Amino acid sequence: xxxxxxxxxxxxxxxxxxxxxxxxxxxxxxxxxxxxxxxxxxxxxxxxxxxxxxxxxxxxxxxxxxxxxxxxxxxxxxxxxxxxxxxxxxxxxxxxxxxxxxxxxxxxxxxxxxxxxxxxxxxxxxxxxxxxxxxxxxxxxxxxxxxxxxxxxxxxxxxxxxxxxxxxxxxxxxxxxxxxxxxxxxxxxxxxxxxxxxxx
Amino acid sequence: xxxxxxxxxxxxxxxxxxxxxxxxxxxxxxxxxxxxxxxxxxxxxxxxxxxxxxxxxxxxxxxxxxxxxxxxxxxxxxxxxxxxxxxxxxxxxxxxxxxxxxxxxxxxxxxxxxxxxxxxxxxxxxxxxxxxxxxxxxxxxxxxxxxxxxxxxxxxxxxxxxxxxxxxxxxxxxxxxxxxxxxxxxxxxxxxxxxxxxxx
DNA sequence: GCACTTAACATAGCATCGCTATGCTATGTT
DNA sequence: AACATAGCATAGCGATGCTATGTTAAGTGC
Numbered sequence: 199x200x201x202x203x204x205x206x207x208x209x210x211x212x213x214x215x216x217x218x219x220x221x222x223x224x225x226x227x228x229x230x231x232x233x234x235x236x237x238x239x240x241x242x243x244x245x246x247x248x249x250x251x252x253x254x255x256x257x258x259x260x261x262x263x264x265x266x267x268x269x270x271x272x273x274x275x276x277x278x279x280x281x282x283x284x285x286x287x288x289x290x291x292x293x294x295x296x297x298x299x300x301x302x303x304x305x306x307x308x309x310x311x312x313x314x315x316x317x318x319x320x321x322x323x324x325x326x327x328x329x330x331x332x333x334x335x336x337x338x339x340x341x342x343x344x345x346x347x348x349x350x351x352x353x354x355x356x357x358x359x360x361x362x363x364x365x366x367x368x369x370x371x372x373x374x375x376x377x378x379x380x381x382x383x384x385x386x387x388x389x390x391x392x393x394x395x396x397x398x
Numbered sequence: 399x400x401x402x403x404x405x406x407x408x409x410x411x412x413x414x415x416x417x418x419x420x421x422x423x424x425x426x427x428x429x430x431x432x433x434x435x436x437x438x439x440x441x442x443x444x445x446x447x448x449x450x451x452x453x454x455x456x457x458x459x460x461x462x463x464x465x466x467x468x469x470x471x472x473x474x475x476x477x478x479x480x481x482x483x484x485x486x487x488x489x490x491x492x493x494x495x496x497x498x499x500x501x502x503x504x505x506x507x508x509x510x511x512x513x514x515x516x517x518x519x520x521x522x523x524x525x526x527x528x529x530x531x532x533x534x535x536x537x538x539x540x541x542x543x544x545x546x547x548x549x550x551x552x553x554x555x556x557x558x559x560x561x562x563x564x565x566x567x568x569x570x571x572x573x574x575x576x577x578x579x580x581x582x583x584x585x586x587x588x589x590x591x592x593x594x595x596x597x598x
Numbered sequence: 599g600c601a602c603t604t605a606a607c608a609t610a611g612c613a614t615c616g617c618t619a620t621g622c623t624a625t626g627t628t
Numbered sequence: 629a630a631c632a633t634a635g636c637a638t639a640g641c642g643a644t645g646c647t648a649t650g651t652t653a654a655g656t657g658c
Contacts, residue, residue: 202625203635227616237637238617248616302560314562345563346570346577353553360502362514363545370546373581377546381577401606401654427645437608438646448645600658607652615644623636628629 207236208244212254219255219296252300259297260313266290267320276328277384281375281396283320284351288368289398291355298359302352321347328384335383343382350374372397407436408444412454419455419496452500459497460513466490467520476528477584481575481596483520484551488568489598491555498559502552521547528584535583543582550574572597 211230218225227248231238245251266289270282291298321344328334334343354371357363372393380389411430418425427448431438445451466489470482491498521544528534534543554571557563572593580589 226614228614239636239638242617243635302556302562342570342573345567346574349553349557349563349567349570349574350550351553352557353549353551356502356556357549357552362502363549367545367549370542370549373542374546374549374578377577377581378574381573381580401604401652403606426643428643439607439609442646443606601656602658603654603656605652605654608650610647610649612647613645616642618639618641620639621637623634625632625634627632 203244207240208254210234211236211241211244211251212258215251216255216258216297219300222296225251255297256301256303257313259294259301260317262294262297263287263290263301264313264317267317270320272324272327275392275395276324276331277333277379277389277392278396280321280324280328280347280379281372281393283324283396284347284371284375285397287348287351288355288358288371291359292365292368295359298355302356318344318348328379328382333384333388334379338382343378346378347375350378368398403444407440408454410434411436411441411444411451412458415451416455416458416497419500420494422496425451455497456501456503457513459494459501460517462494462497463487463490463501464513464517467517470520472524472527475592475595476524476531477533477579477589477592478596480521480524480528480547480579481572481593483524483596484547484571484575485597487548487551488555488558488571491559492565492568495559498555502556518544518548525582528579528582533584533588534579538582543578546578547575550578568598 211234214234215225215230218230223229227238227241230251231240241248241251245254266286267283270279270286272279322340325334325338325340325343325347329336329338329340351371354363354368354374358365358367375397376386376390376393379393380386384392411434414434415425415430418430423429427438427441430451431440441448441451445454466486467483470479470486472479522540525534525538525540525543525547529536529538529540551571554563554568554574558565558567575597576590576593579593580586584592
């Protein structure tokens with residue numbers, strides 16, 4: 199038919215835009231393509247416009263988050279795993295603060311919403327394992343507790359990456375998760391040890 | 399000396415910009431001053447530019463939050479008051495979602511940072527009262543628990559106003575705060591009643 | 599009460615923004 | 629070999645935030 203798109207260019211533009219975001223440089227149509235050899239039209243060919251580029255960067259953020267959550271293995275202590283997932287979540291936000299910030303900026307929708315849900319499912323499964331292991335009460339609704347864990351993790355990540363709280367505030371994750379999991383039925387002392395073992 | 403600024407114009411522009419923000423209309427230099435009779439220069443006279451206008455709107459958000467928190471009185475049950483402060487916080491975010499979103503957008507600093515801290519002090523004082531009343535353990539650090547309450551409240555407010563969670567998710571505030579305050583030493587059943595009494 | 603000073607004001611214009619229309623080029627198909 | 633078509637580069641459009649410039653009007657000193 200005709201010429202085919204070069205995936206390398208798409209990757210190059212996302213990479214460059216993400217780098218400029220990290221360097222706090224203004225991300226404009228012309229500044230992104232500058233010194234890349236490609237013209238401004240490439241942004242429209244590959245992303246349909248600047249909105250599409252931002253969408254792709256958000257997707258990139260969720261992809262990295264999913265990759266990091268995937269590195270958290272399953273041990274014999276599901277509560278530790280749950281805390282480790284929370285630590286991985288805020289750790290990812292701390293490692294890529296600019297990427298994390300745009301992930302939750304409203305106005306754009308994701309290319310692949312399922313990828314975002316997938317991340318929450320990691321938490322849900324860990325809660326279910328903890329409940330099955332007798333650490334949580336039988337009446338604990340897995341999605342509810344997982345969502346509450348997410349809320350705490352996001353509040354922490356958002357306030358630290360946003361500036362109001364210093365990086366040391368990441369430590370609040372331990373008492374927050376301990377309170378949450380203890381409230382779900384885990385014994386206080388055992389919960390504290392598990393959370394501390396999983397956190398960072 | 400010369401002509402003096404008219405505070406009414408400043409208020410008019412903030413009001414109009416906030417209204418346009420609520421209506422999801424693009425807030426531009428020219429669109430803000432349109433149909434107001436004033437010229438584009440007014441934005442520079444009163445705010446020094448568009449950044450200043452956004453700063454003023456953020457300040458307006460913190461002012462409204464402070465006003466709402468101030469309506470929460472002190473009762474004989476400090477844990478109820480603490481929950482009521484949390485409810486007022488997320489309630490304010492739900493009432494003014496667009497204003498809340500820009501409050502925590504990085505890049506700008508507040509005109510009056512002390513006003514933001516003042517809000518957190520409401521929580522700190524409530525924690526101190528609860529500790530003094532014997533509801534919390536003596537070793538509870540008031541600023542730590544207040545910050546954790548803020549983290550939970552902000553996570554909830556942020557995820558709901560941002561879109562990922564529906565408005566019904568505001569209900570997660572009850573188990574979140576109950577877990578937090580129970581972990582601080584309050585008895586489970588009594589804590590649950592206090593939080594439910596103070597929430598919304 | 600008049601003249602002077604000075605800050606607020608309106609207008610016009612600048613560089614740059616995202617985006618689109620228009621040919622040209624190169625690649626895959628027949 | 630000839631065609632069809634998608635990617636590409638260029639130029640230009642309306643709109644953006646901002647600034648330079650001249651004018652106007654309010655406050656001050658005599």
